[in-house]
Each structure stands twice: as structure tokens, then as C-alpha cells.
Amino acid sequence: MTDSLRRMTKPAPGRVVIWGGVVLLLAYAAIVLWARYDPALIGQLRFLPGIGALAAVIANTSGTGGGVVFVPVFNGLREHGVMTLDPLRVTAASMGIQCFGMTIGGLRWTDRLLHQPAAAASASAGDAAVRPRDFLLVILAVLAVALPAMLAMQRLTMVDGQMILLGYKIFSIFLGLALIITTWTINHKRPERARLERIDIAMLLLIAIPGGALTALFSVGVGELVALYLFIRHYPVLLCTGTACVISSISVLVGSIWHIESGTMPWEIVLLAGPGAVLGAFLARPIALWLGAKRLKTLDGTWIVLSAVYLIVLNWVY
Numbered sequence: 001m002t003d004s005l006r007r008m009t010k011p012a013p014g015r016v017v018i019w020g021g022v023v024l025l026l027a028y029a030a031i032v033l034w035a036r037y038d039p040a041l042i043g044q045l046r047f048l049p050g051i052g053a054l055a056a057v058i059a060n061t062s063g064t065g066g067g068v069v070f071v072p073v074f075n076g077l078r079e080h081g082v083m084t085l086d087p088l089r090v091t092a093a094s095m096g097i098q099c100f101g102m103t104i105g106g107l108r109w110t111d112r113l114l115h116q117p118a119a120a121a122s123a124s125a126g127d128a129a130v131r132p133r134d135f136l137l138v139i140l141a142v143l144a145v146a147l148p149a150m151l152a153m154q155r156l157t158m159v160d161g162q163m164i165l166l167g168y169k170i171f172s173i174f175l176g177l178a179l180i181i182t183t184w185t186i187n188h189k190r191p192e193r194a195r196l197e198r199i200d201i202a203m204l205l206l207i208a209i210p211g212g213a214l215t216a217l218f219s220v221g222v223g224e225l226v227a228l229y230l231f232i233r234h235y236p237v238l239l240c241t242g243t244a245c246v247i248s249s250i251s252v253l254v255g256s257i258w259h260i261e262s263g264t265m266p267w268e269i270v271l272l273a274g275p276g277a278v279l280g281a282f283l284a285r286p287i288a289l290w291l292g293a294k295r296l297k298t299l300d301g302t303w304i305v306l307s308a309v310y311l312i313v314l315n316w317v318y
Contacts, residue, residue, distance in 0.1 A: 013115045020107040021278075024100055028274060037267040044082050045272050048073075052097055052273030056280030059098070060105030061288040062300040063227030063244025064220070070094060070273075071314065089266050092259035094219035095252040096270035101277025102223075102249040108285045109242030110135075116238070130238045134196035138226070138243040139250075141201055142208040146222045146247070147254055149212030154258045168214055168221070169308035175228045176304030183297040187234040192293070200233055215251050223248030224304070231300065237293050 055069035077083040113135050207225045214221025227244035259265045
């Protein structure tokens, strides 16, 4: 009786993605109709959909940030006199794009959670099943702390963003290296953890505080830290990447409100990169599952290290 009730209340495969896609389409139409943007500038930025798709594949495959993909793009726009974005507007643009990409990605992973393969098939593939309770607990626990931290940081003024970024990226390098090392050493032969442990909830609550503040400053942070921690602790990809994408999605949706009210959202970039981000996010989940846990973790760790080094060098040069 209980199993029959669960089957009746569970949406059909792909339904939550369709519903979410319709809402995002309406939001996109509202931006086209009512937001202030320069049509002539949009013509100069017509390459952005491809960049948005690439960034979304990276972000929604790993659960970490794809915003570093846009850094050289924004630098190029400034150097060629097309569009000059200060750090606040760079963060706003990244948040606006992620509102589309991370939301579709989060819905895709949630749909996977609701329609996981049978236990026997998951076990034969080496993937532990994820309990919906654990999935929801991670998201609610992190957001309960991260969102207030993010909203408070958005309203602070005297903050040295460059120094915080430098420290954050140095820390990310250590986390990325730790992920690669643990993947091929202590976690190489061990089965994935099937149940969320209390110590991990406590650690996630601690991570959420700086994660929320970092998201306010750079549009990424909380999702990346959550994904890396859960990966290192050897939880299934669905729990690590899926919760990180949902957390990032809700964070940027809430964080974008402040930028819209402040008039710092560059709508031209959002209008062009947003649809590309939706496409990339839709493709990300099957790519992640195809890679498998070990290869995905190795690539994620490598991406985190290389992108962090790139941003540190860029910050040093400029």
C-alpha cells in the first residue's frame, strides 16, 4: 500500500525538469519584455551562448563553479572596449546566468534522485543508492546557514574582495588536491557511503557560513565547497553533485534579487548566456554519469586546482 502511494505521488520521469523549464521560459520572456538592455550591444555579444553552455556543463557535471570560464571573456570585452564590467557586475552576471543553468541542472539531478535505477543495477555499477531524506537534509541544512550569510555579505561595503578571492582559491587548491589523492588512495577500493553521517551534517553547517559569504562576493563558493567535501568523504555522485547544484541554484536565485534591485545586473549577458547555460546544464548529468565516480572526481579535482591557479595568476598580473 505504501509503495503504491509513493508511485502515485512521484512525478513521471522528466516532469520536474519540464515544469522548471516552463517557469524559466516565463522568466526569460519577462526579462525580454521589461528589463533594460541595449539591443546593439547584444549583437556584439552573440558568441556568449556557446560560452554559457560550456560553463554550465562544467558547473553541473561537477557541482562546482563554471564561472572561471567567463573570466577571460569579461577581460576580453573590457580590453576591446565592448563592455566594461566592475567586479560587482561580474558577480551579478554570473549569478544571472546560473539562475538558468544551475536551476535546470539541479532539477535534472533531482529527477535522477526520484527515479534512481534499481538497487541491484546501482550496486553492479558501483554506485550506492541515495536516500531522498539525505539529499533533502544536506540542502536544507546548508541553505539555512548559507543564505543568511550571503544576504548579510551582500550588504557589507568595506570588504577586500581580491584578498578574499586569493585566500579562497589557495584553499580550493588544497581541497582539489585532497580530492584527487583520496580518490586514488583511501577511497579507491572502498564502497561509497550509503547513509549521511551526523559528523558530515555538522561539517556542512560550518562550511555553509564561509560558503554563503563567498557566493555573495563571487557567485560561487557554497556549492563548490559542499561538492568537494562530500566527494572527499566518498558519497555517491548523485548526492555530491546533485545537492551542490540545487544549493547553488537556490543561492543565486535569492542573491540575484539584490542585484536586480541595485541595478547591477547586466541583462545583455544574461539574455545571451542564459539559454546556452540551460542547454549545457541539460547535457551535464548524463556526461557526469558516463564518466563514473573516479574519473569525475579526478577531473573535478584537476579543474579546481587549474582554475584556482589561473585566477591567482590573473589576479597577480592585473
